[in-house]
Amino acid sequence: MLKNEEVLRLVKLFADHGIDKVRLTGGEPTIRKDIVQIVEGIASTPGVKDVGITTNGLVLPRFLPDLKNAGLTKVNISIDSLDRQKFAKMTRRDGFDKVWKSIELAQDYFPKVKLNVVVIRNQNENEIVDFVNLTANRNLDIRFIEFMPFGGNEFKNDNFYGYREILSLIVEKFGDDVIRLSDSPNDTTKAYKIEGFQGQFGFISSMSDHFCNTCNRLRITADGNLKVCLHGNSEVSLRDKIRDGSSDEQLSEIIQKAVNNKKARHAGMDALKNLPNRPMILIGG
Numbered sequence: 001m002l003k004n005e006e007v008l009r010l011v012k013l014f015a016d017h018g019i020d021k022v023r024l025t026g027g028e029p030t031i032r033k034d035i036v037q038i039v040e041g042i043a044s045t046p047g048v049k050d051v052g053i054t055t056n057g058l059v060l061p062r063f064l065p066d067l068k069n070a071g072l073t074k075v076n077i078s079i080d081s082l083d084r085q086k087f088a089k090m091t092r093r094d095g096f097d098k099v100w101k102s103i104e105l106a107q108d109y110f111p112k113v114k115l116n117v118v119v120i121r122n123q124n125e126n127e128i129v130d131f132v133n134l135t136a137n138r139n140l141d142i143r144f145i146e147f148m149p150f151g152g153n154e155f156k157n158d159n160f161y162g163y164r165e166i167l168s169l170i171v172e173k174f175g176d177d178v179i180r181l182s183d184s185p186n187d188t189t190k191a192y193k194i195e196g197f198q199g200q201f202g203f204i205s206s207m208s209d210h211f212c213n214t215c216n217r218l219r220i221t222a223d224g225n226l227k228v229c230l231h232g233n234s235e236v237s238l239r240d241k242i243r244d245g246s247s248d249e250q251l252s253e254i255i256q257k258a259v260n261n262k263k264a265r266h267a268g269m270d271a272l273k274n275l276p277n278r279p280m281i282l283i284g285g
Helices: 004-016 035-043 060-070 084-091 096-109 125-133 163-177 238-243 248-260 269-273
Strands: 021-024 050-055 074-078 113-119 140-146 178-180 190-194 200-204 225-227
Touching: 004 035, 004 238, 004 248, 021 035, 035 050, 035 060, 060 074, 060 096, 074 096, 084 096, 096 113, 113 125, 125 140, 125 163, 140 163, 163 178, 163 190, 163 200, 225 238, 225 248, 238 248
Parallel strands: 021 050, 050 074, 074 113, 113 140, 140 200
Antiparallel strands: 178 190, 190 200
16 A cells, blocks of 8 residues: 555655646545545645545544545545445445435535445436435535446446436436536536536446546556556556655656556447456545
8 A cells, every 4th residue: 555655745746747636535545544644745735726535434524524624625425325225235334324424514514515326227226316306405416427347346237327317317307407517627527407406416427428538537546556547457556666766757757658558448338347457446436
């Protein structure tokens, strides 16, 4: 695992090259004892404007006040079901109450909170409208994410539920009150809202309608590997280069080479099923 000082060195290096948004994701960032110190270090890095976190929310209340004071600006919480029993079945743990507490607390600290919802056919597609209804009186941003093939997640085509199906179901319920919003530059989400509702919702359509041509994301895994594409299995170990004594200039050359070799688009769904890749929990969203 990357040490605190190694994380901050890489953040500074990327910030020097124009990166101004940093998000801490999976596995689960709150299991690190130094998470508050890491956020504080990132937030104080010249050039960094936003520091976000994606979390399962199980222990977030314990850290949230300190994280906010340290400079955290955005929170994404993963929750695939609003039904306590179904949540336990999908996540293999009885943690719904803890996650919901995190969602409510996060709304006290941040003007907008994003919820990540992976939609899986025959599991939670019947809750799509329930999630949208959460935005009626809450400034939540519900992000419906297409189920994607990764190592160990038992992906099957029959479980796939594309964004057009999700949108159709929402339109069937809300009709002309469904409003298409303008997407931010390089945003991965197709944004919508319901007329008169406080919050909004959107779709991350990595499988059915990829956004590779506008994707500007780079990922560093917890053990220090650079991934230029979420769905690619090509990785470059920056941790090993750091510990071998590489200079910032040498690290920059390695990063630039990896970015230049990024493919124009990722493989299709059927090909990705057979492509060796880390489990999503070891990559982060």
